[in-house]
Amino acid sequence: MKEEKEIPSEILRIIERYPNKRAALIPVLHVFQEKFGFINPEMEKYIAGILGISPASVREVSDFYTMFKRRRLGKYHITICSSISCHLLGSRKIAEFIKEKLGISPGDVTKDGRFSLEEVSCLGYCDISPVIMINDEVYGNLTLEKVGKILEELSEVRDE
Amino acid sequence: MSDFPKIITQNFDIENAWDINVYIERGGYKALQKALSMKPEEIVEEVKKACLRGRGGAGFPAGVKWGFIPKEIKPRYLCVNADEGEPGTFKDRNILEKDPHRLIEGIVITCYAVGINKAFIYIRGEWRKIARRLERAIIEAKEKGFVGKNILGKDFSLDILVHRGAGAYICGEETALMESIEGKRGLPRIKPPFPATKGLFGYPTVINNVETLSNIPSIVLNGGDWFANIGVPGDGGTRLFAVSGHVEKPGVYELPVGTKLKEIIFRWAGGIKDGKSLKAVFPGGISAPVLTSDEIDVSADYNSLQKIGSMLGSAAIIVMDETTSMIDVLDRVVAFFHHESCGQCTPCREGTSILKRKVSKFMKGESSQEDIDFIEKTANSMIGRCLCPLGDACGLQVATIIRKFRKEFEESLKKRV
Numbered sequence: 001m002k003e004e005k006e007i008p009s010e011i012l013r014i015i016e017r018y019p020n021k022r023a024a025l026i027p028v029l030h031v032f033q034e035k036f037g038f039i040n041p042e043m044e045k046y047i048a049g050i051l052g053i054s055p056a057s058v059r060e061v062s063d064f065y066t067m068f069k070r071r072r073l074g075k076y077h078i079t080i081c082s083s084i085s086c087h088l089l090g091s092r093k094i095a096e097f098i099k100e101k102l103g104i105s106p107g108d109v110t111k112d113g114r115f116s117l118e119e120v121s122c123l124g125y126c127d128i129s130p131v132i133m134i135n136d137e138v139y140g141n142l143t144l145e146k147v148g149k150i151l152e153e154l155s156e157v158r159d160e
Numbered sequence: 161m162s163d164f165p166k167i168i169t170q171n172f173d174i175e176n177a178w179d180i181n182v183y184i185e186r187g188g189y190k191a192l193q194k195a196l197s198m199k200p201e202e203i204v205e206e207v208k209k210a211c212l213r214g215r216g217g218a219g220f221p222a223g224v225k226w227g228f229i230p231k232e233i234k235p236r237y238l239c240v241n242a243d244e245g246e247p248g249t250f251k252d253r254n255i256l257e258k259d260p261h262r263l264i265e266g267i268v269i270t271c272y273a274v275g276i277n278k279a280f281i282y283i284r285g286e287w288r289k290i291a292r293r294l295e296r297a298i299i300e301a302k303e304k305g306f307v308g309k310n311i312l313g314k315d316f317s318l319d320i321l322v323h324r325g326a327g328a329y330i331c332g333e334e335t336a337l338m339e340s341i342e343g344k345r346g347l348p349r350i351k352p353p354f355p356a357t358k359g360l361f362g363y364p365t366v367i368n369n370v371e372t373l374s375n376i377p378s379i380v381l382n383g384g385d386w387f388a389n390i391g392v393p394g395d396g397g398t399r400l401f402a403v404s405g406h407v408e409k410p411g412v413y414e415l416p417v418g419t420k421l422k423e424i425i426f427r428w429a430g431g432i433k434d435g436k437s438l439k440a441v442f443p444g445g446i447s448a449p450v451l452t453s454d455e456i457d458v459s460a461d462y463n464s465l466q467k468i469g470s471m472l473g474s475a476a477i478i479v480m481d482e483t484t485s486m487i488d489v490l491d492r493v494v495a496f497f498h499h500e501s502c503g504q505c506t507p508c509r510e511g512t513s514i515l516k517r518k519v520s521k522f523m524k525g526e527s528s529q530e531d532i533d534f535i536e537k538t539a540n541s542m543i544g545r546c547l548c549p550l551g552d553a554c555g556l557q558v559a560t561i562i563r564k565f566r567k568e569f570e571e572s573l574k575k576r577v
Contacts, residue, residue, distance in 0.1 A: 017319075017321050018321075019235075019278075019361050020361070022342065022343040022344075023341060023342050023343045023361075024343065025343030025344075026323070026324070026325070026326055026340065026343060027323065027324065029326070030285070030324060030326065051343075060345055061343065061344060061345055064328065064345040064346065064502075065285070065325070065326030065327050065328050065346075066326070066327035066328065067285045067286070067326040067327035068326060079286070082492070082495070083247035083248075083446070083492065083496055084247045084248060084405070084442070084446055084478055084489065084492045084493070084496070085247060085248050085404040085405050085410075085478055087488075087492050088404075088405045088406055088478075088480060088484065089405070089406075120286075120327070121245065121247065121329055121496055121499060121500060122245060122246070122247035122248070122249070122329075122446075122496075123286055124244050124245065124249065124250045124252075124253045124284070124286075124287070125250060125253070126247070126248050126249070126250050126402065126404035126405075126410065126476070126478075127250055127254075127402070127404060127410045127411045127412065128410075129404060129405075129410070133286065136288050136289050
């Protein structure tokens with residue numbers, strides 16, 4: 001009982017809704033990913049303790065799903081759709097442009113930690129191809145000009 | 161403009177239709193009231209009569225699926241597949257964004273009909289904002305008494321939980337989806353047992369796609385025969401055709417099952433972009449074997465497309481114009497399946513890896529005639545040998561692209577010399 005008291009209520013509320021504790025693993029990993037921007041072995045051990053499973057069981061899951069990251073993402077995480085519909089409408093040019101502008105490749109983070117980049121499979125916005133997502137925001141019907149403006153704006157946003 | 165009914169998209173142009181009050185004003189949740197006055201078996205019967213085939217891709221008749229659930233075992237679950245990840249597909253997203261209560265009403269009716277008290281909506285992880293809105297919609301429905309304990313005063317309770325995925329296409333496969341809800345890697349299970357007898361947490365489970373369930377309210381209100389009469393025999397209702405690629409007006413078009421593919425592309429989606437001509441079409445997402453421009457005078461329904469060696473799948477129509485390089489397309493196809501293969505079964509894991517290596521070689525201009533043959537042979541050796549449809553789809557697609565566009569591949573070899 002004593003242990004349970006230490007578990008944050010946000011996580012307890014998630015566990016309550018599933019028929020067993022383990023099923024809460026992915027939503028709990030989401031909580032950590034969103035809070036810290038990455039998942040590390042300490043967190044995996046902690047989550048394993050809460051859910052009553054081994055750290056290895058947590059790792060095999062955090063490793064399988066691409067949205068869980070081992071290293072911290074940039075403040076603005078840019079995902080570029082590289083699947084067919086966006087590709088047909090010029091996503092490769094958009095990707096090259098972003099890489100050049102930020103000076104990083106997919107999987108990297110800019111030195112100032114502001115941007116990270118990832119090429120992903122279809123995001124389900126093919127009605128407005130080509131698309132990118134920046135954190136939770138979707139940007140569609142992109143042109144190089146539009147992307148340039150978006151990046152410029154985000155570069156100028158002051159950190160609080 | 162049209163003489164056929166809008167079922168799924170009837171509220172798409174209505175402002176704030178995602179608001180429960182707007183949905184109710186437009187007749188929403190009336191079907192639920194009617195359903196709760198019917199016997200559960202009667203609803204299943206109507207859905208069977210409707211010939212509502214699954215809208216996720218496999219096309220299994222929904223009513224028949226529900227009928228497989230054993231009567232004596234409890235609990236049983238509903239999984240709603242909102243893990244829309246098939247390249248080219250964006251129809252379910254449109255439903256979730258524009259008319260989430262139609263889905264929720266469909267879920268509640270389905271659970272009443274099958275005797276389910278817990279439903280999971282598995283939504284792809286990237287759509288965090290949509291998931292939040294959906295959660296809010298469920299809370300609204302609960303406040304009105306349409307979800308939760310003793311729905312509309314009846315002896316029927318239902319809890320609906322939104323479960324976000326985390327970036328794995330394979331979790332759209334029904335058994336991988338269940339593994340994922342259970343907190344595991346999304347590895348497809350070997351079937352049988354099928355989910356109807358042994359599904360989520362080992363209990364009988366119905367799994368249906370978002371669009372499939374969103375049809376249920378209209379079927380309950382208007383009857384199964386009405387719905388069946390809209391489509392073609394054995395494949396009732398309308399489909400949300402999601403058209404993308406080189407067309408003038410990409411978007412979702414709700415049309416009767418069996419509308420000609422040609423008509424969808426040229427009449428509804430405005431034809432090929434910038435006055436170019438058509439080269440090729442994927443008629444059901446990237447998993448549906450490619451059609452050439454002279455194969456599109458075909459009825460867009462499950463059986464007709466199957467007859468010509470392709471499939472309707474998720475009804476995502478990807479259009480490619482005359483300037484499209486099929487080598488480039490093959491590269492995107494293979495890159496996708498290679499990235500999304502779960503790695504569990506050998507034919508898919510190794511097959512997609514080999515294909516990726518060979519196609520990369522092609523892209524670099526280092527290929528020979530033998531490589532074309534080897535790509536085709538590798539692809540053919542995957543078909544029918546994989547654990548789940550992902551690997552089979554990859555093999556069939558690659559083999560079809562090579563077969564139908566072999567000339568283009570061979571000519572590209574000549575150009576390099």
